[in-house]
Amino acid sequence: MKQIVMAMGCLLFTGNAAAQSAGEYMAKVSDCAACHTAVGGQPMAGGKKFSTPVGDIYATNITPDKTSGIGDYTRQDFEKAVRQGIAKDGHPLYPAMPYPSYAKMTDKDIDDLYDYFMKEVPASNVKNPRNEIPWLLSARWPLHIWNWLFVDEAKAGEVKTGEVKTGETSAKKPDATLLARGAYLVEGPGHCGACHTPRGVTMQEKAYDGSSDLFLSGAMIDGWYAPSLRNLSMPPEELKDLLRMGRSQHGAISGPMSEVITQSTQYLTDGDLEAISSYLLSFNPKNVTPVSSDGAVRYSPTDGKTLYSMYCSTCHGDDGKGKDFTVPSLVNNSIITAKDPASLISIINQGAETPQTQGNISWKMPAYKDVMSKEEKDNLVNYVRGTWGNKTDK
Ligand code: HEC
Ligand code: HEC
Ligand code: HEC
Known part of the structure; x- marks a missing residue:
């Protein structure tokens, strides 16, 4: 029965x-x-x-x-x-x-x-x-x-995938029909750029298709950072899982993207999810041949000082002082010395961007969410909170 x-x-x-x-x-x-x-x-x-x-x-x-x-x-x-x-x-x-x-x-x-x-x-x-x-x-x-x-430039059904860089070593080039369908869904009805493409002074997105490097290059939206979709580094299956379920073997989605998944991408056919992931992954030449899931294991945990010089010092300087008017100083910075390191951790995970005003262009800090392990992030956070005379608030 x-x-x-x-x-x-x-x-x-x-x-x-x-x-x-x-x-x-x-x-x-x-x-x-x-x-x-x-x-x-x-x-x-x-x-x-x-x-x-x-x-x-x-x-x-x-x-x-x-x-x-x-x-x-x-x-x-x-x-x-x-x-x-x-x-x-x-x-x-x-x-x-x-x-x-x-x-x-x-x-x-x-x-x-x-x-x-x-x-x-x-x-x-x-x-x-x-x-x-x-x-x-x-x-x-x-x-x-x-x-x-x-708006006038866009023509119905017309999408530009830009130059698809397939990389020297690629054994398998993405299928052209699949790529075109993916470009159509992402640039057209899926309007992924509405959140993932930075906007200019008059609120227009800075690019509407894959022919510009700014398209999907990451943007702040309602206090969230919608990361760049141009350097995704994951096997296509994981990307499909993220769009279908909001989670995958190594990743999870939160914030405004969760709504996109519950209301939209979870309903896509497998063929359309395949098309979207092959289009998005085509931006990153490393992804043309699927990477094995072992590829996700990056480094064994490293100490905070080494991590700082690997990932942060280029912009914030070895002395943590940054550069005037472009990169903030991390010395005596209230985000660093706060009793609760939550904001510091979110900034490391999500990156940050200065507001764009008439007088200045916006500067961006990349997101490190998937670059370091949890243990490495802890080491890094402890390092910046205890160096250059920084003392955390009690
Ligand atoms: C990101 C938000 C957003 C999405 C997604 C969106 N809309 Fe809209 N839509 C709006 C807003 C806001 C207005 C009102 C704009 C105004 O009044 O200037 C609007 C107005 C409209 C209007 C004019 C309605 C009128 O009262 O005259 C139509 C028709 C419409 N949308 C259809 C659609 C359809 C069909 C879709 C899906 C294919 C869609 N919209 C998706 C935000 C959205
Ligand atoms: C309403 C705004 C919004 C729209 C529309 C949107 N996204 Fe997102 N997306 C975000 C935000 C914010 C994040 C970061 C949250 C997170 O990763 O948990 C994100 C994260 C992602 C991620 C995870 C990236 C990573 O490195 O983990 C993928 C993949 C993604 N979006 C794909 C898409 C695709 C494909 C579309 C179009 C179908 C789309 N997004 C439309 C806001 C949006
Ligand atoms: C490519 C340059 C660059 C790199 C690399 C970089 N940052 Fe940043 N960082 C910036 C910029 C630009 C801002 C300002 C963004 C803003 O105004 O929201 C910033 C902001 C910050 C802030 C917030 C400071 C404040 O006062 O708002 C912290 C904390 C921070 N970065 C820590 C780090 C750490 C830790 C690393 C290494 C994991 C790192 N940054 C790597 C450019 C960078």
Whole structure:
């Protein structure tokens, strides 16, 4: 009896998976729900608040309700909003909505998405909160310029993988079709660059495709560092596991990336996960041939002083004093001398970046999360907390 129930469970499960429409799948890949669904709210009935320089803006109700939602959007209106960032009434959408990435979506994917939103998403009459900008339309005009500068270049379905450096020793070059699919998913619907690519002064991402070295080179987002995806060093299976489950043999995910995994990447087909990992790993020539899992074992634990000179002294100096206006001094620095070393440990793990202002370019410290073992990090932390006259607070 038990076996029969289990067998039925399996049937139901695969039945459900097969019944998913192409549009529903694309909505997951593009993670529309991440912004358009409030915690505990009805699906796609509106959600996240974005604080902008001119006031707060809310991700709107995009269910097919005629009055509160987008029920009166034609296929053309929908395409304009998603790929060009222009709402039905003609106002430009704030770039929190990742249309510069969605601009690359193919006509077919837009068609499927439109069908899904019109026919499958339940209509909800939840009203959009009023945007807190009374002079909204006049404040929006600079976005037209923003659009003109950064969005027009992208063409539907067109992605640039850049020069794929396959390395001399590679036995196996990545398959071109797989790479192209991966580039499409990452640069287009997956909008991975929205968090992983640094942004310039006007909030535009500094690059939208693999032809620039800045694309996916790492960025701060809401107090988290979304690390560079250009030098990932792990076997493709581990990367797929991370995107499917948020953990792998050697790694784990936390923070805003967890939401990306729960709402989006966990639903990707194995083929699409394979495509994304082969594209991302192609940035790092070392990865073209899968590295054995032994490759992850790096060094046996080293003392703090040696680690400091290996990883930190180039920038912070042997005397810990850094460089004026570029690299902070670690001497008598409150982050180092704090009673609780948590911030110091997070900085070592995640790296750091100076805020970019009009007068200065931003400087970055790399992340060392996977570079040192726990024991090595402890040695390093104890070393910097007890050197150059540093005394930790009691
Ligand atoms: C990272 C957050 C984010 C994601 C992901 C996102 N959106 Fe949006 N979207 C927004 C915000 C914010 C607005 C409102 C912008 C404004 O008012 O200027 C918006 C506006 C819209 C509008 C205009 C709605 C109206 O009221 O006229 C449509 C249509 C839309 N989004 C569709 C989508 C679809 C379809 C997806 C997935 C393919 C998606 N969005 C993914 C943030 C997002
Ligand atoms: C909402 C912001 C956001 C989006 C969108 C996003 N990421 Fe992330 N991602 C992060 C943050 C923050 C981290 C660091 C957290 C961690 O590693 O635990 C991260 C970590 C990762 C890691 C782990 C890197 C490592 O060295 O361990 C991978 C792989 C990754 N992201 C891939 C992707 C891919 C692929 C996409 C697009 C499908 C994507 N991310 C979209 C914010 C984001
Ligand atoms: C490539 C240059 C570079 C390397 C290598 C580097 N750092 Fe940094 N570090 C920086 C920069 C730039 C900042 C400032 C970032 C900011 O403003 O958030 C910084 C910030 C810090 C801070 C925070 C200081 C403060 O006052 O906010 C600490 C602590 C730190 N680094 C420790 C280390 C340790 C330990 C290592 C070695 C594991 C290391 N750094 C390696 C460039 C570097």
